[in-house]
Every structure is written in C-alpha cells, then in structure tokens.
Amino acid sequence: MKSVPILCSFVLAGVALPAAAQDLYQGGNWSAMASDRRAAAIGDAITVVVLQSAEASNTTQSSSRRSTDFGGGLRAGGVDESGQLNFGGGFTGRGEMRRSEKLVAQLSATIEEVLPNGDYRIVGRQQLHVNGENTTIGVRGRIRPSDIASDNSVLSSRIADAQIDYDGKGFVSRGAKPGLITRLFNLLGLL
Numbered sequence: 579m580k581s582v583p584i585l586c587s588f589v590l591a592g593v594a595l596p597a598a599a600q601d602l603y604q605g606g607n608w609s610a611m612a613s614d615r616r617a618a619a620i621g622d623a624i625t626v627v628v629l630q631s632a633e634a635s636n637t638t639q640s641s642s643r644r645s646t647d648f649g650g651g652l653r654a655g656g657v658d659e660s661g662q663l664n665f666g667g668g669f670t671g672r673g674e675m676r677r678s679e680k681l682v683a684q685l686s687a688t689i690e691e692v693l694p695n696g697d698y699r700i701v702g703r704q705q706l707h708v709n710g711e712n713t714t715i716g717v718r719g720r721i722r723p724s725d726i727a728s729d730n731s732v733l734s735s736r737i738a739d740a741q742i743d744y745d746g747k748g749f750v751s752r753g754a755k756p757g758l759i760t761r762l763f764n765l766l767g768l769l
Contacts, residue, residue, distance in 0.1 A: 616726050617698070620689050625731040626702055626717050628683040628742060635677070641670040681744055683715050697722055700737070711748035717741070 617624040645666035653659075687702025697720050706713040719737035726732050734742060756764070 616730055617689055622689050623686050626685055626687050626734060627731055628681055628734040630734055631680045633678045636675045639672045643668045685715055687717055711746060713746045716743040
C-alpha cells in the first residue's frame, strides 16, 4: 500500500511540470498536398518552353520619269527650218524582302535572383553537339511566379525582357552562309 502514494506523487509531479509542444504547421515549408513543388528560390531549376515564330515582309517600289524638250525654228529668206530635240529618262525600281523564322526548343534555366516585387530573374543555356554541328540555345529574362505552370515550366512568351539566343556552328551553318566570291560581289555592289 505504500507504493500507491509514491506512484501518485510521481504522477502529480509529472503533471505539474510545464508541457512543451511544437506546431505541426511550419509556414516556410508548407506546400499544397495536390501540387508539385514549383521553383521559388535562387538556384531552383525551371523548364523554359521556347515557342517563337516571327514573320516579316517589306516591299518598296519607286519610279521616276524625266524629260526635257527643246524646240526651235529658223527662218531665213525662203528657207524655213525647224527642229526639235528631246531628252528623257526613266527609272523603275522594286525591292522585296520576306523572312520567316520558327524556333521550338525546351531547356532548363535557374532562378538567378528574386526581385523585390517577387518576380524571378532566370538564366539558362543549353549546348548540343550533333554530327559536327554545335548548337547553343540561351535564355534570360524575368518571369512572374503566377506564370509557372504546375509542371514547373514557363512559356517563352511569358518571359519579360526576354533574350533568346540561338547560334549554330558547323557544316550546316557554314553551308548556309554566302561564299567568298558572292560576298566580294556584294561588297562591290554587283549583286
């Protein structure tokens, strides 16, 4: 029977001590239960889907005409002579330029800076080496957190101040450039 009061005193001492508890919810680490983790901090990766197309055309046409007429006559005695002289020239010129470009790519970028308004400055670069052709795709700009899709991607059309670079070096790129003789004729204005 002596053990019951001792046991009760231990229980009372345990209940009298201050209790320590910890919140189950921690605001900085909270994420929605039904969504993927989206990029939000410096160094986080994000997929940029580049869908760019551009089309431009320019047509110019000009023409000019110029003519000068001189006429006169001479009368001396029974001789009546008259003559006329005409000078004229004309020019017609036409120039036309059409250009169409389309770029479809997907690359990863990282958040470089979180701006004071909450936007992210992103930068990404991808290099491809295929059959002697080296291609580099680069993207830089500013995105809003609300433009990031649930799969952690953003469309290039949603990038503010976008700089999208696409450059290639190799056999195909060299074949697309004009040759030495063509460049020389262009320099002389013959083409």
